[in-house]
Amino acid sequence: MEEKDKDIKNDVTPEQPAMEEKEVNLEERLKQLEEERDKYYDNWLRAEAELDNYKKRVQKEKEDFKKFAIENFAKDILTPIDYLEMAITHAKNTQNVEALIQGVEYTHKCLLDILKSYDIAPLNSEGEVFDPSIHEAHGVEERSDVKEGTVVREHRKGYKMCGRLLRAAVVTVAKAPEAKNEAVEQQVNNTEPKETKEE
Numbered sequence: 001m002e003e004k005d006k007d008i009k010n011d012v013t014p015e016q017p018a019m020e021e022k023e024v025n026l027e028e029r030l031k032q033l034e035e036e037r038d039k040y041y042d043n044w045l046r047a048e049a050e051l052d053n054y055k056k057r058v059q060k061e062k063e064d065f066k067k068f069a070i071e072n073f074a075k076d077i078l079t080p081i082d083y084l085e086m087a088i089t090h091a092k093n094t095q096n097v098e099a100l101i102q103g104v105e106y107t108h109k110c111l112l113d114i115l116k117s118y119d120i121a122p123l124n125s126e127g128e129v130f131d132p133s134i135h136e137a138h139g140v141e142e143r144s145d146v147k148e149g150t151v152v153r154e155h156r157k158g159y160k161m162c163g164r165l166l167r168a169a170v171v172t173v174a175k176a177p178e179a180k181n182e183a184v185e186q187q188v189n190n191t192e193p194k195e196t197k198e199e
Contacts, residue, residue, distance in 0.1 A: 073114075073118060076114045076117070077111075077114060079110065080107050080110045080111045080114070083103065083106065083107040083110065084104075084107055086103065087100055087103040087104055087107065090103065115159070118161070119161060119162045119163075120159055120160070120161045120166060121159065121160055122157045122158070122159055123157065123158035123159065123160060123169050125151045125154045125157075125158060125169040125171050126151055126152070126153065126154050126171075127146075127150065127151065128150070128151050129147075129149055129150060129151070130149050130150070130151055130171065130173045133165070134158055134160075134165055134168055134169060135151060135158065135168060135169050135170075135171050135173075136168040136169065136170045136171070137171060137172075137173050138155050138170045138171060138172055139172045139173075140172065140173050140174070140175040141153070141172050141173070141174060141175065142174075142175050142176070142177040142178070143174040143175070143176075143177070144176070144177050146174045147174065148174055148175055148176040149173060149174065150173070150174045151169075151171045151172070151173055151174075152171075152172055152173065152174045153171060153172040154169055154170070154171050155170040155171065155172070156169060156170040157169055158170075
């Protein structure tokens with residue numbers, strides 16, 4: 001019987017170390033894959049946090065830009081406001097209307113210069129053909145001295161900024177006078193009672 005046990009031990013022994021070695025390799029591989037998984041998950045969490053921080057930073061920058069985008073424009077506009085305040089004070093203390101007009105004209109020029117420095121320009125509408133993309137019709141006026149569809153009066157100036165419409169001009173547009181029907185006019189003239197002279 002001892003001989004049989006020896007034979008069994010000899011038969012099992014060569015396969016067991018190979019199986020155990022495979023199990024050890026599989027366990028090591030599993031542990032290695034779990035470590036990689038944890039590493040990738042950690043990297044993903046960090047990337048997610050960085051993206052969230054980036055979105056918050058961009059949002060704050062946009063808000064700051066909105067708040068301070070016109071800061072230089074606001075600073076430039078303060079000087080003409082000072083001029084207007086001086087003109088108001090001067091108008092209250094003097095009867096010299098001419099000086100007041102000059103002050104207001106100078107302030108107007110300063111404001112236009114500031115607008116020009118920001119690539120904002122007024123539209124010149126009078127005498128131009130009505131264009132609904134830059135003009136807003138306030139009314140029409142019968143005119144025979146200009147072509148129909150011509151802007152004859154500007155009620156409020158329009159402005160463009162960097163070539164793009166900022167505000168449409170409010171205008172009055174010429175309309176051809178209605179032609180009177182000569183036949184009707186003649187008929188009216190013929191039916192009028194004639195005055196008779198008393199002799």
